[in-house]
Amino acid sequence: MGESLKTYTAFAGPRLIRSGPLLAVAEATKTALDSGETEPVIILDDETCRVVEVDFRGTPEDVRDRLSAESGTGPGPSEPRGPGRPRLGVVAREVTLLPRHWDWLNGQPGGASVALRKLVEEARRGSEGQDRVRQAREALYRFMATLAGNEAAFEEASRALFAGDRALFMALIRLWPKDIRAHAERLSGPAFAGEAV
Numbered sequence: 001m002g003e004s005l006k007t008y009t010a011f012a013g014p015r016l017i018r019s020g021p022l023l024a025v026a027e028a029t030k031t032a033l034d035s036g037e038t039e040p041v042i043i044l045d046d047e048t049c050r051v052v053e054v055d056f057r058g059t060p061e062d063v064r065d066r067l068s069a070e071s072g073t074g075p076g077p078s079e080p081r082g083p084g085r086p087r088l089g090v091v092a093r094e095v096t097l098l099p100r101h102w103d104w105l106n107g108q109p110g111g112a113s114v115a116l117r118k119l120v121e122e123a124r125r126g127s128e129g130q131d132r133v134r135q136a137r138e139a140l141y142r143f144m145a146t147l148a149g150n151e152a153a154f155e156e157a158s159r160a161l162f163a164g165d166r167a168l169f170m171a172l173i174r175l176w177p178k179d180i181r182a183h184a185e186r187l188s189g190p191a192f193a194g195e196a197v
Contacts, residue, residue, distance in 0.1 A: 007046040013039030014177035023067055030060050049143040136190035137161055143187055151176045166192040
C-alpha cells in the first residue's frame with residue numbers, strides 16, 4: 001500500500017478521534033490533546049493495527065513539520081545519487097539448504113537466485129488470498145488486544161475471529177463501546193473474506 005493511501009486511526013480511550021491520512025489524524029489528535037484530553041491517546045496504522053508513535057511536543061505546525069520530514073514529503077535534502085546502476089531492491093540474506101537442494105537450484109536456468117525468486121513468487125501467488133485473511137485477522141486481533149482487551153467477551157470474540165465465525169464475532173462485540181465496535185466491524189471485512197455473511 002502506498003504511503004499516500006495508508007490510513008490511520010486515533011482513539012482517546014474508547015472514543016474515535018479521527019481516521020484518515022497520518023497528517024490529518026495527527027493534527028486532530030494534537031487538537032484534542034491541546035483541548036485537555038485526559039484519556040490515553042493512541043494512533044494505529046489501519047493496515048497492521050500497530051501503534052504509531054507521534055511526537056506531539058510544540059505547536060501543531062511543529063508536529064506537522066516533524067511528520068512531513070519523517071515521511072519525506074516536506075522540504076529536505078534529497079539523497080545524492082552516485083554513478084552506476086540504480087538500486088534494484090534486492091536484499092542479500094543467508095539461506096540454509098541441504099546439498100541436494102543447492103545442486104538442484106544451481107542447475108536451474110539463471111542459477112539459484114533466479115530459481116528461488118520464481119519459487120517464492122509462485123508460492124506467494126498460490127496463497128495470496130489466505131495470506132491476506134491471516135494478516136487481516138492478526139491486525140484485527142492486535143486492534144482488539146490494544147483497545148478492547150478488557151471488554152466483555154474479548155477472549156470469546158478472539159476465538160471466533162480465528163475460527164472464522166463472523167456471526168458469532170459480531171454478536172460478541174455488540175456491547176463494546178460504539179467507536180471500538182464500529183472500528184472492529186470495519187476491520188473485520190478482510191478478516192472474514194470468503195466467509196458467509
